[in-house]
Amino acid sequence: MSILFSGRATGATAKKISLMQRWWMSWTHHLRQAIGSLGELWRTPLASLMTIAVLGVSLTLPTTLHLLVKNVQSISGSFTQAAEISFFIKDDATEAQITTLRTMLSADPEIEQVHFISKQQAMEEFSQLSGFGQAMQHVADNPLPNVLLVLPRNTQPQAAETLRARIEQERIVEFGKLDIAWLERLDAMLLLLRQAVLAIAVLLLSAVLLIIGNTIRLSIMNKKEEIEVMKLVGATDAFIQRPFLYTGVWFGLFGGCLAFLIVELMLWWLEAAIGHITELYHSHFTLMAMSLSEFMALIGIAVALGLAGSYLSVSRHIRAIEPTGP
Amino acid sequence: MLTFDQVSKSYPGGFIALDRISFELAKGEMAFLTGHSGAGKSTLLKLISLIERPTSGRVLINQIDLSRIRRHQVPFIRRDIGIIFQNHRLLMEHTVFDNVALPLIIEGFTGKDMVKRVHAALDKVGLLDKVRCLPETLSGGEQQRVGIARAVVNKPPLLLADEPTGNLDPELSKDIMQVFEAFNQVGVSVLIATHDHGLVARMRYRTLTLKQGKMINDGLLQFEEPL
Numbered sequence: 001m002s003i004l005f006s007g008r009a010t011g012a013t014a015k016k017i018s019l020m021q022r023w024w025m026s027w028t029h030h031l032r033q034a035i036g037s038l039g040e041l042w043r044t045p046l047a048s049l050m051t052i053a054v055l056g057v058s059l060t061l062p063t064t065l066h067l068l069v070k071n072v073q074s075i076s077g078s079f080t081q082a083a084e085i086s087f088f089i090k091d092d093a094t095e096a097q098i099t100t101l102r103t104m105l106s107a108d109p110e111i112e113q114v115h116f117i118s119k120q121q122a123m124e125e126f127s128q129l130s131g132f133g134q135a136m137q138h139v140a141d142n143p144l145p146n147v148l149l150v151l152p153r154n155t156q157p158q159a160a161e162t163l164r165a166r167i168e169q170e171r172i173v174e175f176g177k178l179d180i181a182w183l184e185r186l187d188a189m190l191l192l193l194r195q196a197v198l199a200i201a202v203l204l205l206s207a208v209l210l211i212i213g214n215t216i217r218l219s220i221m222n223k224k225e226e227i228e229v230m231k232l233v234g235a236t237d238a239f240i241q242r243p244f245l246y247t248g249v250w251f252g253l254f255g256g257c258l259a260f261l262i263v264e265l266m267l268w269w270l271e272a273a274i275g276h277i278t279e280l281y282h283s284h285f286t287l288m289a290m291s292l293s294e295f296m297a298l299i300g301i302a303v304a305l306g307l308a309g310s311y312l313s314v315s316r317h318i319r320a321i322e323p324t325g326p
Numbered sequence: 327m328l329t330f331d332q333v334s335k336s337y338p339g340g341f342i343a344l345d346r347i348s349f350e351l352a353k354g355e356m357a358f359l360t361g362h363s364g365a366g367k368s369t370l371l372k373l374i375s376l377i378e379r380p381t382s383g384r385v386l387i388n389q390i391d392l393s394r395i396r397r398h399q400v401p402f403i404r405r406d407i408g409i410i411f412q413n414h415r416l417l418m419e420h421t422v423f424d425n426v427a428l429p430l431i432i433e434g435f436t437g438k439d440m441v442k443r444v445h446a447a448l449d450k451v452g453l454l455d456k457v458r459c460l461p462e463t464l465s466g467g468e469q470q471r472v473g474i475a476r477a478v479v480n481k482p483p484l485l486l487a488d489e490p491t492g493n494l495d496p497e498l499s500k501d502i503m504q505v506f507e508a509f510n511q512v513g514v515s516v517l518i519a520t521h522d523h524g525l526v527a528r529m530r531y532r533t534l535t536l537k538q539g540k541m542i543n544d545g546l547l548q549f550e551e552p553l
Contacts, residue, residue: 002402002405002406003390003395003399003402003403003406004387004388004390004403004406005388005406005483025434025436026434028436029434029436225415225417226417228415229415229416229417229428230428230432231401231404232375232377232404232409232411232415233404233405233409233428233429233432233476234401234402234403234404234405234429234432234433235401235432236398236401236432237398237401239401239432322377323377324377
């Protein structure tokens with residue numbers, strides 16, 4: 001409605017249109033402005049591509065690091081077996097004593113699983129795996145002890161250590177062994193890695209924010225004349241801002257997609273090399289790629305950064321441009 | 327409708343652009359604003375279109391004091407005022423259609439309704455056949471008329487023109503003035519700033535003359551006054 005001329009019907013709102021139609025029209029407007037700003041990017045393909053490339057590369061690094069942490073975590077996750085505690089049974093323990101201990105441990109609420117390896121089993125396994133099969137036949141006495149393998153319910157190093165100390169008190173147990181030091185080191189390293197990734201991600205994401213902000217600032221400066229004219233014919237700041245915000249969103253979207261493509265390409269390239277390594281280690285490790293939710297998160301973050309970066313720029317610079325004349 | 331009440335405007339550094347100007351422009355009235363360059367014509371138009379604010383005094387439109395208009399309301403005020411610029415200020419990268427449609431798009435028009443209004447405005451200035459052209463390909467007079475079409479496309483009740491015939495030959499100037507007269511005849515208030523005395527004298531409309539920021543004449547120019 002006109003402020004100065006009461007009764008002057010202004011704009012499309014003056015027409016008798018239903019709320020539904022008006023709602024639909026505002027969407028058409030948004031869509032038109034979104035496509036318009038896409039066309040704007042298309043008009044300067046080289047500059048747009050450069051910006052998108054910079055964004056893509058900046059987003060690739062945190063994404064790659066995230067995947068690295070994820071994969072390392074999955075490897076360390078498969079090492080919960082490492083928290084297994086081996087209890088070596090004294091040689092003079094009787095069959096009955098061992099069975100009692102096994103039953104007792106199986107009932108222990110802190111223990112997930114108990115597995116008994118007798119002297120004989122251990123010997124057979126050793127001959128098979130070590131390749132000393134022939135030689136072992138000449139050993140008269142079996143030097144290997146009976147072993148109880150205990151998998152604690154809580155695989156945290158400290159908890160496992162407490163459990164080990166407790167069960168070691170048992171009379172027939174010679175000693176318990178838990179290789180905890182390297183687990184702790186691995187945990188500490190993972191933590192460090194995760195924090196480093198976080199720090200790098202924060203840095204690179206703020207770089208994305210600044211790059212988009214600056215790009216939008218430049219395009220605002222290039223359109224200073226146009227913005228002045230729009231203000232002179234009665235455009236609100238919000239109306240002028242919108243195409244620039246959409247430009248930021250497009251930059252974010254394309255940058256995110258580019259980062260995704262680069263990461264996928266890198267994974268594909270590394271897959272062969274990793275396959276070779278895991279083959280050498282007789283392990284069945286497969287590289288985990290991005291999940292759908294991670295892809296969505298990447299695109300979401302990229303778009304949000306695009307919007308935020310352009311908003312930072314737009315809110316300051318469009319307000320500052322005021323027409324100077326007729 | 328448009329009232330200036332003891333309006334002064336001075337710029338930092340002490341330059342007084344307007345000195346206690348008072349006049350009133352009635353609804354549906356057409357008037358010229360003349361004076362040398364630097365006499366304050368542009369400043370006066372800037373005060374109406376809220377590009378500048380007065381140092382003292384009041385500018386009122388329909389009894390509403392423009393000093394009460396807040397920053398976020400300014401765009402809505404400008405939608406009620408059609409402004410025509412000396413250098414026409416068209417968007418050179420957009421077609422004539424896009425230029426004229428701009429005020430309508432800003433106000434939320436879409437589709438057929440918008441096209442109809444744009445065509446009507448271009449028809450009034452006689453440029454309907456140039457609707458798909460880029461402004462660059464048009465002559466100076468045609469560009470100016472596109473500017474006029476843009477100013478009137480949303481049918482504002484008040485039309486301001488700053489040297490609309492500044493760069494045009496007399497024949498084209500006459501054409502453009504006839505366009506303004508046509509709008510005036512349908513009830514639009516028109517205020518035209520110009521230094522083209524021949525034109526002002528021929529047209530015989532009310533003339534406001536500024537000299538060094540002061541109003542020295544209000545009414546018909548009776549004789550060729552040495553300004």
